[in-house]
Amino acid sequence: MNHIFLVCKRFDGKKFEENQAAKKSVGIIIAFSFNKGAIQEVARLKNQDNLIIELITVEQIIPIAKKPKLTVTFNDLGLDNKELREIEFIATGESDAGIEFYAWDFAYQAENGFKATIMIDKDGKQSHKFKTGSFQIAVKVVDNDGLESLEIIDLKVNGEIKREG
Structure with missing residues (x-):
């Protein structure tokens, strides 16, 4: 010095x-x-x-851009009359730039990449019905600077619901 x-x-x-x-x-x-x-x-x-x-x-x-933070929670809404389990997903994004939208891929497969089932969701709240089985759901948050984060949920539905991973 x-x-x-x-x-x-x-x-x-x-x-x-x-x-x-x-x-x-x-x-x-x-x-x-x-x-x-x-x-x-x-x-x-x-x-x-x-x-x-x-x-x-x-x-x-020069502010260094930071990816938004993403948290996803879910609630089991029970079975419908067709024995499908309805799950409510709630995505919460945090970014200094503000959140622009959320996108959802309810049939996510890593090898195929993210393919949005729902593209522009301003609220971050979706419900989806599942039959018995294992599923991967991907949620993407995009902030006002265009930066994004991805959360992948491994879901197993069988009489009861639990989150794995």
């Missing part, structure tokens, strides 16, 4: 001295993240040498 001190002073010695005397920042370091050693060294320079150096992460300058 001492080389930062020298670089700042060499770049504009007069401004360096003014900022140091006024207890202002004499330099800025921009990085994706800072380890404990860098943070401690900047603190040491401030405390021992009266040098203030700002540590700024790239994310503070």
Whole structure:
């Protein structure tokens, strides 16, 4: 870190001295993240040498897009008159950008990829009827930045319903 001190002073010695005397920042370091050693060294320079150096992460300058978070829960609504089990699915997405929509694939097969049965669901709530058997349901959430997350549910229906996995 001492080389930062020298670089700042060499770049504009007069401004360096003014900022140091006024207890202002004499330099800025921009990085994706800072380890404990860098943070401690900047603190040491401030405390021992009266040098203030700002540590700024790239994310503070340019927000880094983050995929939305997705949680899916379900409720067993019981059997209908055709002995089909009705399940209510509730998808909850979280994103700083806001949620645009949910999409549902009630016959999901990993090898075929996501093929939406229901494409644009603004509420994140769907009911579907199942006969006895094993099923994979995929739910996708898309945020207002166009980023998405996928949740796959392994469902086994046989007299009672339980979530596996």
